[in-house]
Amino acid sequence: MPLPWILSVCLFLQVALTDNGVRANDLDDVLLDKPIDLQMIRLDSTLGTPFDAAYLANKWTFIALGYTTCPDVCPFMLGNLAAVKAEIAAAHPQSSLPGVVFISVDPERDDLETLTGYVRHYSDSFVGATGSRVAIDDFMKTAGAFYRLGRKDKDGDYLVDHSALIYLVDPKARIAAKFEPPLDPKKTNALFQEIQARFAAQAKS
Amino acid sequence: MPKITKSLINHFWVVLGMVSLAMAALSVSAGEKAMIQNAWVREAPPNMMMHVAYLTVMNPGAKEVHLVGVESTQYVKAELHLSRVANGVATMVRQGQLTIPAGGSLALKPGSFHIMLMKPMDPVKAGDEIDLTLRFADGAAMSVKALVRKGEPTAINMHKYHKMN
Numbered sequence: 001m002p003l004p005w006i007l008s009v010c011l012f013l014q015v016a017l018t019d020n021g022v023r024a025n026d027l028d029d030v031l032l033d034k035p036i037d038l039q040m041i042r043l044d045s046t047l048g049t050p051f052d053a054a055y056l057a058n059k060w061t062f063i064a065l066g067y068t069t070c071p072d073v074c075p076f077m078l079g080n081l082a083a084v085k086a087e088i089a090a091a092h093p094q095s096s097l098p099g100v101v102f103i104s105v106d107p108e109r110d111d112l113e114t115l116t117g118y119v120r121h122y123s124d125s126f127v128g129a130t131g132s133r134v135a136i137d138d139f140m141k142t143a144g145a146f147y148r149l150g151r152k153d154k155d156g157d158y159l160v161d162h163s164a165l166i167y168l169v170d171p172k173a174r175i176a177a178k179f180e181p182p183l184d185p186k187k188t189n190a191l192f193q194e195i196q197a198r199f200a201a202q203a204k205s
Numbered sequence: 206m207p208k209i210t211k212s213l214i215n216h217f218w219v220v221l222g223m224v225s226l227a228m229a230a231l232s233v234s235a236g237e238k239a240m241i242q243n244a245w246v247r248e249a250p251p252n253m254m255m256h257v258a259y260l261t262v263m264n265p266g267a268k269e270v271h272l273v274g275v276e277s278t279q280y281v282k283a284e285l286h287l288s289r290v291a292n293g294v295a296t297m298v299r300q301g302q303l304t305i306p307a308g309g310s311l312a313l314k315p316g317s318f319h320i321m322l323m324k325p326m327d328p329v330k331a332g333d334e335i336d337l338t339l340r341f342a343d344g345a346a347m348s349v350k351a352l353v354r355k356g357e358p359t360a361i362n363m364h365k366y367h368k369m370n
Binding site for chain 2: 066068075076079114120122146159162165180182
């Protein structure tokens with residue numbers, strides 16, 4: 001077997017075998033080739049204002065999807081985002097912080113009042129949003145996200161499958177990046193700073 | 206009466222005790238051998254009807270152990286579930302039983318196996334204790350106290366949850 005082949009195989013094996021399963025979440029993994037425009041979004045927020053493109057404009061926002069009766073994944077993601085935001089705040093005390101919005105895909109059980117109590121449990125600054133089934137479906141389709149309501153059991157309870165990605169929306173109300181939980185707070189802050197810098201550079205050009 | 210018989214009769218209870226111990230050691234009452242560690246309940250937002258409990262089941266025995274159910278007097282019902290995140294989509298599947306391998310352990314943790322606690326009878330807040338009864342396939346039941354606390358700071362425990370499944 002020729003030497004280059006052997007070396008290639010060795011390199012491949014070394015890389016493959018040292019992959020310890022940690023999600024890379026490097027810039028290339030999270031940054032979208034083409035940002036997704038959210039001009040069409042028409043939901044209601046727990047602040048009493050519409051959750052639309054005007055809300056998203058001129059700021060950065062992390063968006064998570066789920067429902068409040070989700071016992072495991074959603075609480076984890078929101079706790080995770082609270083840690084991410086705390087890390088960003090600690091690292092950049094002079095900068096304005098990104099917002100965090102939790103969109104419920106289960107308006108039948110999650111009205112705005114329920115959502116308000118839910119998101120504030122994780123941070124006073126968190127915002128909830130939901131809306132009509134049609135408006136939610138529009139958002140999901142645009143974002144490339146997925147959800148499915150489960151069958152009701154005899155008590156009327158049901159589970160909901162839903163995308164567990166976290167979206168970063170830029171000041172032009174476009175999804176700029178998608179993160180897979182769990183998010184490492186320090187790494188996410190580093191990526192967030194890079195993404196902001198790229199956005200600023202593109203705005204100038 | 207032969208001396209040995211007399212001796213055995215005199216020490217009847219000792220002999221019985223030793224035989225019982227031997228039987229217990231060899232018994233397949235695997236559920237009783239299991240041990241539970243680090244049982245905790247995540248404090249949920251007020252008025253939330255779905256809570257979650259996590260714990261680790263250790264099985265030092267020589268046979269597999271099967272956890273088939275869980276109950277709590279403090280909740281209307283409790284179920285075993287598995288969270289999965291595949292292709293970015295989170296799903297939860299109810300589990301009929303959880304298998305703990307011989308000489309091994311199974312961790313119920315965020316993003317993985319967990320106990321879904323439904324409809325608390327009273328408000329539950331950090332610092333409270335939740336009584337859980339774990340039922341095993343061989344009929345054994347174990348009582349565990351789970352401490353209610355706020356979710357772990359993810360910055361510190363990231364290494365535990367590298368994969369959400």
